[in-house]
Amino acid sequence: MAAAINSYEAWLVQGQLPEHCLRPEQHALLRAAFRFRHSQGTDYYSTRLLGHFLLHCGSGLKVATLARLLGISRPTASRQQALSSKQAIQQAHHRMDGRPYGKLLPRYAGPIAKFLCTRPDATRADLIDFVDQTFGVRVSRIALYKFLKKYGLDQVPAAATPPPVGRPCPAPADTAPAEPAAPPFCSGGRSTRGPS
Numbered sequence: 001m002a003a004a005i006n007s008y009e010a011w012l013v014q015g016q017l018p019e020h021c022l023r024p025e026q027h028a029l030l031r032a033a034f035r036f037r038h039s040q041g042t043d044y045y046s047t048r049l050l051g052h053f054l055l056h057c058g059s060g061l062k063v064a065t066l067a068r069l070l071g072i073s074r075p076t077a078s079r080q081q082a083l084s085s086k087q088a089i090q091q092a093h094h095r096m097d098g099r100p101y102g103k104l105l106p107r108y109a110g111p112i113a114k115f116l117c118t119r120p121d122a123t124r125a126d127l128i129d130f131v132d133q134t135f136g137v138r139v140s141r142i143a144l145y146k147f148l149k150k151y152g153l154d155q156v157p158a159a160a161t162p163p164p165v166g167r168p169c170p171a172p173a174d175t176a177p178a179e180p181a182a183p184p185f186c187s188g189g190r191s192t193r194g195p196s
Contacts, residue, residue, distance in 0.1 A: 008034045015069035017061075029059055033069075042071065045092055048080070052088045055081045104147040108135055113153055 005011050011034050012019055022030070033050060040046040051070045055063065055077065067077035080088065108131070115130050116122065122130075124141055132138050139147075148154040 006038070011037070011069065014071075015065055017065055017069070023060070026059055026061065029054075029057065030069075047072065048088060048092050051077065051080055052083070052085065056085075104131070104137065104139060104143060105135075106151075108137075108147075109151045109153065112148075113151075116153060 005014060008031055009019065012030070017030075019027075033054060036050055037046070040050075047070055051066070051072065054061070054066050054070070059066075063077050063081060064074050067074045070077070072080075083091070111134060112127070112131070115127065119126070124144060128139060128141070128144060131144070145154070
């Protein structure tokens with residue numbers, strides 16, 4: 001339902017549903033559905049709850065009509081009609097865990113790497129909370145796992161601890177002179193940059 005629709009009659013027009021074609025019990029049902037829609041909004045979860053109810057309450061209305069009233073496509077409504085209540089809740093829960101709140105963007109890799117380096121004992125749940133608080137994105141463990149693997153962050157070592165202030169770094173004992181590096185354009189050395 002579009003935000004501009006603020007009357008029951010306009011909602012029925014959106015659904016291409018003439019009022020004179022409705023039985024009294026259908027009017028009562030749709031008036032209650034409109035009040036729910038008007039008070040709860042048109043977000044995904046409210047639409048899923050209302051849609052699941054309307055598709056399964058035996059209203060006698062066609063799936064295409066209900067889809068138009070809900071503002072979803074006919075194939076989506078048909079798929080939802082085939083789901084049990086438990087499956088509808090599971091789908092909504094899955095959506096809450098990851099997909100709808102956005103993807104993990106490549107630019108998040110730096111702050112996530114810093115978090116992992118500074119907190120080597122952090123659990124995956126800690127990292128998910130960090131991502132949620134920092135970027136406003138709630139992700140599933142699977143999405144996080146794939147992201148970490150893609151950017152090589154699944155095996156980030158802990159940050160090296162700096163020596164205490166006021167103490168010089170210990171000099172290595174018995175150091176041998178380092179071998180000279182191969183000139184950059186000789187046959188023994190690499191002449192192009194390696195993969196980054």
